[in-house]
Amino acid sequence: MRDIRLIEGPFDPAEELTRFTASVPQAGAVVSFMGQVRADSGVLALDIRHYAPMTLPGFRTLAETAARRWQLDGVLILHRIGEMAPGAPIVLVAGASRHRRDAFAATDFVMDHLKGESWLWKRERTPDGWRWIEPRAQDHVDRARWG
């Protein structure tokens, strides 16, 4: 079971997770991560841009890599694009497996690689205008954990 999508409007992570979980009855474990727009002071909106020929294909490759590395019954990757307000869900990743360790590790792995290797560009709007967000060194460190 692979469900990998870019989403242009608001989505309900709880509803998506319920649907994903129902699609993998053979799994004994479902681990999920949801990321939302941080309500930092002064940030009015976040805008995520993508490049259609590469962004979703990159997500699919990442899901395949995780599925080769761990025993998974399912992988869910949902990522928002476009403009969103503080508090809005940005990303939902879930892994389903027979036993919990594979699902924990695969979800963590997918998130670390999504953060720094997916073809997404973010900018935020403050009272001063739009500002592009630069890569963080910590994201590279996080990915390096996986060898």
Add this chain to the structure above:
Amino acid sequence: MSARLVFLGRLEDLAGMAELAVEPGPLEQVLAGLPRELAVALLVDRVRIALNGHLLAESGGITLADGDELAFLPPVSGG
């Protein structure tokens, strides 16, 4: 006959547009027709280049054919 340049992230702001139709031909020739500041920004090491959705190892020797799409991809945001 035309090819297309696609500017992602901050390069879109710098170019003032997301896409630009150009005459096919060697990349150096295509870039020579752009504002100098933009051409320089497109060629820095941190900007990756993809031809028709496939990442290229380097920008040397590229010639754009009719219908080609060349995308300039600055470093992605960590979030």
